[in-house]
Amino acid sequence: MPHGKTFYLETFGCQMNVHDSEKVVGTLTSLGYSRVDRPEEASLVLYNTCSVRDKAEQKVYQRLQQFKRGARGRRFAVLGCVAQQQGRRIFEKAPHVALVCGSASYSQLPVLVSRLESGDQRVTGLEPANGEAFETSFTRRDNPHRAYVTIIEGCDKSCAYCIVPFTRGKERSRASGSILEEVRSLAGSGYTEVQLLGQNVNSYRDPSGECADFAALLASVALISGLRRVRFATSHPRDFSRSIVDVIDAHPVLCDHVHLPVQSGSTAVLERMRRLYTRDDYLRRIEWLKGARRSIALTSDVIVGFPGETEKDFEQTLSLLEEVRFDSLFSFKYSPRPNTSALELDGRVPQEEAGRRLTLLQEKQRAIQIQRNSGLVGTLHEVMVEGFNRPTGQWIGRTSQNRVLNFLAPPGSGSLAGRYVEVRVTRAGPNSLAGESVEQARICSNGLGGS
Ligand code: SAH
Ligand code: SF4
Ligand code: F3S
Numbered sequence: 001m002p003h004g005k006t007f008y009l010e011t012f013g014c015q016m017n018v019h020d021s022e023k024v025v026g027t028l029t030s031l032g033y034s035r036v037d038r039p040e041e042a043s044l045v046l047y048n049t050c051s052v053r054d055k056a057e058q059k060v061y062q063r064l065q066q067f068k069r070g071a072r073g074r075r076f077a078v079l080g081c082v083a084q085q086q087g088r089r090i091f092e093k094a095p096h097v098a099l100v101c102g103s104a105s106y107s108q109l110p111v112l113v114s115r116l117e118s119g120d121q122r123v124t125g126l127e128p129a130n131g132e133a134f135e136t137s138f139t140r141r142d143n144p145h146r147a148y149v150t151i152i153e154g155c156d157k158s159c160a161y162c163i164v165p166f167t168r169g170k171e172r173s174r175a176s177g178s179i180l181e182e183v184r185s186l187a188g189s190g191y192t193e194v195q196l197l198g199q200n201v202n203s204y205r206d207p208s209g210e211c212a213d214f215a216a217l218l219a220s221v222a223l224i225s226g227l228r229r230v231r232f233a234t235s236h237p238r239d240f241s242r243s244i245v246d247v248i249d250a251h252p253v254l255c256d257h258v259h260l261p262v263q264s265g266s267t268a269v270l271e272r273m274r275r276l277y278t279r280d281d282y283l284r285r286i287e288w289l290k291g292a293r294r295s296i297a298l299t300s301d302v303i304v305g306f307p308g309e310t311e312k313d314f315e316q317t318l319s320l321l322e323e324v325r326f327d328s329l330f331s332f333k334y335s336p337r338p339n340t341s342a343l344e345l346d347g348r349v350p351q352e353e354a355g356r357r358l359t360l361l362q363e364k365q366r367a368i369q370i371q372r373n374s375g376l377v378g379t380l381h382e383v384m385v386e387g388f389n390r391p392t393g394q395w396i397g398r399t400s401q402n403r404v405l406n407f408l409a410p411p412g413s414g415s416l417a418g419r420y421v422e423v424r425v426t427r428a429g430p431n432s433l434a435g436e437s438v439e440q441a442r443i444c445s446n447g448l449g450g451s
Contacts, residue, residue: 013052042074048080080102104153176211196221
């Protein structure tokens with residue numbers, strides 16, 4: 001049986017959800033709840049959900065299924081994108097759920113939770129709160145070194161396959177003064193890396209008019225003292241301007257990495273997807289990025305098997321991969337989503353065929369990554385240390401280009417977590433690099449490191 005005011009929270013989906021969960025944890029903690037590691041120990045079990053693909057949506061129902069019986073004394077909550085999309089229908093599918101709340105209503109959580117505590121059976125927060133706050137004063141950040149900061153919520157694009165505009169609502173930019181104040185205060189309390197978040201950061205428009213556009217906001221954030229790294233996600237190619245590349249070039253604290261989801265290499269498919277750019281438009285942006293003074297890592301997202309995608313279209317995606325040579329790629333089979341306009345398109349691609357294309361695409365990308373990463377053997381990189389892997393005895397670091405670089409450091413260096421360390425790459429795999437800290441290399445070459 002669960003004891004007292006305890007909660008268990010599991011998060012699915014993108015970084016926006018991960019950051020939202022930090023707000024939820026902070027809010028519940030301020031209400032006197034303490035977090036536990038297992039749902040069995042919790043009086044309140046919350047799932048912060050994602051509905052971008054059907055598989056992601058099904059996960060929450062699988063979790064809830066496990067508790068159909070024996071849930072006495074425990075309350076269940078569905079938060080996030082499935083909550084917003086399904087609303088009260090969740091109560092029909094999973095009658096033991098007591099709270100359904102979308103992300104725009106998290107500022108109402110104290111009231112909603114107190115209603116649960118006073119015995120209400122079904123509580124919902126599905127209408128955006130008035131004067132919605134981008135951050136709560138409670139936000140409890142998980143990582144002591146890297147902080148997420150929301151700069152824009154929602155999405156005004158209407159990509160034919162995408163459910164996000166329905167789950168996250170209309171685009172709302174946050175005033176630059178509030179963003180800069182928060183980043184200053186994070187830097188003041190020891191954070192050295194910030195990640196600016198939004199579904200489409202490039203369409204950022206400062207409601208106060210102080211910053212002309214996203215590039216101007218980036219330039220202002222880059223000047224805040226104490227920061228060593230600034231990242232941002234996600235960029236939409238249509239709104240990605242050359243001035244962003246200029247700002248990255250001008251400010252070394254802006255990381256050498258841009259995630260620019262392409263979705264398809266075929267202009268015909270892009271048009272059906274309503275992505276608002278052509279293959280050539282996309283490649284022009286890649287040219288700007290490759291023309292930068294610094295070497296900027298490029299990553300992307302691709303969907304295969306979109307309705308009407310022919311073998312020729314798919315080959316164009318493969319050839320785009322060859323042309324751009326992304327450093328890393330997320331690839332998905334098209335998943336039909338409720339409310340989206342792609343449901344009306346014909347030319348359904350059979351599952352097996354979509355699966356075949358996905359495998360081919362992933363094989364090609366893997367080969368590209370092996371080649372690219374192998375080219376880095378022998379080079380030096382500054383990594384931010386994220387943790388220690390006890391079984392391998394390696395520290396886990398991340399380069400400015402967002403590559404994972406696991407490395408050995410001299411024993412007795414103390415905890416390196418959160419520190420910046422120079423590491424030489426000694427080995428390369430498709431998804432990560434291995435190396436040794438420059439200090440370790442020095443010890444080895446002096447003959448002190450061997451056994
Ligand atoms: N706002 C971001 C993407 C959010 S969703 C952007 O515009 O880039 C993250 C990724 O999920 C998308 O880039 C897309 O590749 C994938 N995705 C979204 N809807 C999908 C669907 N219905 N089926 C398969 N993949 C999808
Ligand atoms: Fe979805 Fe397109 Fe908006 Fe990205 S830009 S969240 S893919 S609708
Ligand atoms: Fe998923 Fe919602 Fe993010 S649908 S990808 S959690 S915005």
